[in-house]
Amino acid sequence: MQIAATTRISTLIKENPAAIDAIASISSHFEKLRNPFLRKVLASRVTIADAARIGGCRVEQFYEKLVPLGFTVGSATAPAFAKPKPVATAPEPVELPENGLVELDVRVDIAAGNDPFRKIMKAVEELEEEHTLVLINTFEPTPLLTILQKRGFNYHVVEKEEKLVYTYFWHKTALAAAPETSAPLNTSFDIIQTSFADNIRQVDVRHLEMPQPMVTILSELATLPAGTALHVKHRRVPQYLLPQLQERGFLIAIKEVSPSETDLLIYR
Structure with a gap:
């Protein structure tokens, strides 16, 4: 199978389950792939480039681990391995209000194998314009960043320590209407x-x-x-x-x- 920076992690695992161990060996950030629930939540939404950014490593490190498993690197990407471009860009949290922090800790949900998405979105919908949601998690919630950025939120991710990540979400101006893909009546x-x-x-x-x-x-x-x-x-x-x-x-x-x-x- 030919791969590139845009190849999703789930595609690699489906092609060859040994990719789980190979990717986990690159960085401790990727140990969560061994958890079946986290693998379902993240692998289908994260590309090699996304994972490289999250793990603070290079795309070529993935290629080095995956090629021995039978994967081939696309000719368009083989000559050079540039630093991956972030999926979404968030400004420094200069607009964060000093007061009104609303904390939501979903670590227990994750540990129990429960998807906290609905709980998070409920907290987002109830968030007052002058408040900031602080999501406490064990990893950077990459898919969620894109979703909420498109809904009119800024964000800032802080890794307090290994497996302890604080993600701050606050309104750019006011909570935007649902994105263009939202449901008509x-x-x-x-x-x-x-x-x-x-x-x-x-x-x-x-x-x-x-x-x-x-x-x-x-x-x-x-x-x-x-x-x-x-x-x-x-x-x-x-x-x-x-x-x-x-x-x-x-x-x-x-x-x-x-x-x-x-x-x-x-x-x-």
């Missing part, structure tokens, strides 16, 4: 669905475990013909998928059918 879903008539591809991911729903959806979109929409049957609104769709130029309409069933209509 249910009535809009029906109108958009009608407009595509028979040009709709169906996929049901309700029976899949994380991260397979997002992997399946992105795979379907990669071969989606022009003028066709993808109708997805899902168990919930896939929050981590929304910024991925925005980056790829897709729009999404969402219709919550029941507490355990959500319809998604994804289109260009």
Whole structure:
């Protein structure tokens, strides 16, 4: 398999599970890949370049560990290994208010194998404009940084010690409306669905475990013909998928059918 800085860690592991040990040997930051839950949460959303930035290492160190496992480096990236470009850039926290810090410690959730995403987003939604959310975690929450930056937040990450990371989130001005990929009203879903008539591809991911729903959806979109929409049957609104769709130029309409069933209509 040919790899590059943009290759996702989950793709490497799926191709060859030995990649877990190889990557973990690069830095103690990557030991969390041995935890099945953290692997599900992070590996599908983090590229080699992202991981290199988090671990404070070089992309070529990943190549050196992965090539002996049968991976090959793309010719476009083989001649030189530049320092990876950060996924998102955050300013120093000069705008942080001196008072009004709201702490949210999710280390217990992570240790118990529970995804704290909903708890974090609830805290974000309830955050007053003059307050700052302090997320206490065991690692840098890379996917969350991108999501909240697009929702109008600045952030600053401080590694207090190994496996103790404080991430500060505060409003740039006021809490922005949901990103462009956010769901239109249910009535809009029906109108958009009608407009595509028979040009709709169906996929049901309700029976899949994380991260397979997002992997399946992105795979379907990669071969989606022009003028066709993808109708997805899902168990919930896939929050981590929304910024991925925005980056790829897709729009999404969402219709919550029941507490355990959500319809998604994804289109260009």
